[in-house]
Amino acid sequence: MPETESTLNDLYEHPGHLLRRAQQISVSIFYDEMGSELTPIQYAVLRNLAAHPGTDQVSLAALTGIDTSTGATVCARLEEKGLLERKVIPTNRRQRALTITGAGEQQLEDMIPGAQRLRRRLLAPLTGPEQLQFMALLTKLVQENNEQSRAPLTPSPNSSR
Template identity: 50%
Template sequence: MTNIPSPQTLDPAPGLNSVFMDLYEQPGYLFRRAQQISVSIFYEILGDEVTPIQYAILRMLHERPGTDQKTLAGLVALDTSSTATTAERLEAKGLIVRELHIAGRRQRLLFLTPEGQRLLSSMVDGVRKMQDEMFRNFRPEERATLMRLMHEFVSVNNARSRAPLETSGSVDAPPTKARRKGPAGRRR
């Protein structure tokens, strides 16, 4: 197993404040690296027929067929624009259909196609294998602790996300409509 360098093993450049040499101890950096590793393992084990975000949308549509795009965005914690673009791609692949909602006129309701359902079903074993691979060097109690802490971190910071998770009645992620301003005061 390769360890990331500790700040003590790096020679700071003259004139730089030591705070900049602490990168490998910063949570944001480690979360980004964990995401990179997670995505790499996803593609290694499950292939590249769908992306991790497309998989999340397929999973949610399996659980909640006929969800409109705006609600779906909240359920998978994506902005509505990215959700719409991803839904278009999944529809082009023949994995979902988007139907205009008669009452809502502008709303589109999303459903898995039989091909989408087959693909999702074929991924079940791979997803289990992927999760086992991510935690292969962890003892069961370490895995449980890490998962508990990640749930807690995401839950207590949900409203700070540019695309908060919006579910009804969830203990892990309370419903929220709060949106934070992005850089330069733009709304996302």
């Protein structure tokens, strides 16, 4: 057995369990710091839409790393809230180009301080160098295992990811 493995008798030796717990903690801090106007997934979709205006719904879901049915539901909710608009793409009447509204842009702007506090709180147990190392390793873990996801992330052509 490699020295990095154990018998995994303790649940807290399972990386998946720790990642799930970290996600629970992250979501809890998200609502503490960013309020309940948007869910974490709605925030991610809106943030990606702001960076990629005019993107169709399927591509936006892929950029966010969520399945298309979840993407459709999230976009519908954001449209109901007046934070995004859907417009027919003339070359493909079945697709809709999505754009963030002024209210959506303002919502994201208003959430920047909360997002900064969220990051600081979540990473606070780590030293500065540990934070950088953790983010680098977490990014590597996600990127290298991307194809194992039920909704693999499809980075944009102009992205560094």
